[in-house]
Amino acid sequence: MIHVKVPATSANLGPGFDCLGLALQLYNTISVEPNRPFQISLTGSYYEGIPADESNLVWQTMCHLWELLHYPTPSVALTLENLIAPSRGLGSSSAAIVGGLVAANTLAGSPYTKFELLQVANDLEGHPDNVTPALYGGVTLSVPAKDGISPRVLAQSPNLKAVVLIPNTLLNTEKARGILPLHVTRNDAVFNISHVGLLIEAFIREDYSLLQEGMRDVLHQNQRAILLPGMLETLESALKGGAYGSALSGSGPTLIALVAESTQKAVSQNMLTTLEQYGVTAQAMVLEIDSCGATSSRT
CATH class of the missing domain: 3.30.70.890 (GHMP kinase, C-terminal domain)
Structure with a gap:
């Protein structure tokens, strides 16, 4: 069994449009049971309207990474506990993307580094302000650079x-x-x-x-x-x-x-x-x- 925990995030912090963000101690969790018939179970405070089939964003993200890795898609059962309110500006889609990538990477033996996962997450999300703190924690600055998004952690544990x-x-x-x-x-x-x-x-x-x-x-x-x-x-x-x-x-x-x-x-x-x-x-x-x-x- 694999367990993944992903924090909610708050992007921009005012002027830092699409580049600043911070991670919050409010989490979505993903539990993956390998070698089980495919199934997605939804729990937590927010599950209405979230698909429990192959169109689910977490599952689609997992499949995307396995395709990049040329890793055969395994048969797994997923349990998704959603405590991050969707469509509220708290990074719920980024949590789904980051959580799916981390879960898939872990199941495949962790061939991708955190930096490499960030690049994939940014490609999928379209902007890094939420996915960077979701991966790295703390207060982050995401810098577009020649080799992709460069993550800078400005403060890991600010006293506030x-x-x-x-x-x-x-x-x-x-x-x-x-x-x-x-x-x-x-x-x-x-x-x-x-x-x-x-x-x-x-x-x-x-x-x-x-x-x-x-x-x-x-x-x-x-x-x-x-x-x-x-x-x-x-x-x-x-x-x-x-x-x-x-x-x-x-x-x-x-x-x-x-x-x-x-x-x-x-x-x-x-x-x-x-x-x-x-x-x-x-x-x-x-x-x-x-x-x-x-x-x-x-x-």
Whole structure:
């Protein structure tokens, strides 16, 4: 039996569009029983609407890697426990892709390195901001380079927590991407580049007072605010509650605030109350930053 655990992730962190992300201690797990008739069993908090046949993303990803490896597709039984809310901006599709790759690689004897798995995951997902932290853990920067995506772990175990506000509504990633303009101004590009630099300094120096300014963005958050009533006001309420910084998680609708333990309750309550004023109900969670990324084990 092979067991794979993959963390949820939050991408962008404000200005780091498609390149910054962090891993959270909220997990999907994949259990693989070799030499069993093919079957997919779904458990956990989120399984409605997820296919339990050969169209399942985890299974398709596993088959893709075996094809790359020229490894005969084995007959296995899968049990998928899904605790990461889908279509909420918490990297559920990346978790499926990374989990499938790690499971398939482990079953084949682990011929691919983590770096090689990242390249395959990026090809499948289309952008690395979620798959990199899902594989490596911590706070990551994904750099397109000549030999593929270069993963940089800025902070493996930052001394902060994440207040995650998950609205009870779905948001398709393609829709959230589709409302963004095809071109940006030079001023906006400079703004985000400089703020990504500040964000990186905040994590490397562990100077979290820089996060409030560092997590500001002009490329995508204001544009996506029309998809979630009260989004900008809720992010501001997190700062008023004492958060280091706040941002839209990925393409949303989940909102994330990075906090000290002493402010997590005030920030969480501020965000919930503010969003509810705009008619949106949500679930609030306080999560640690995952430092390991995807893991696999055999029993």
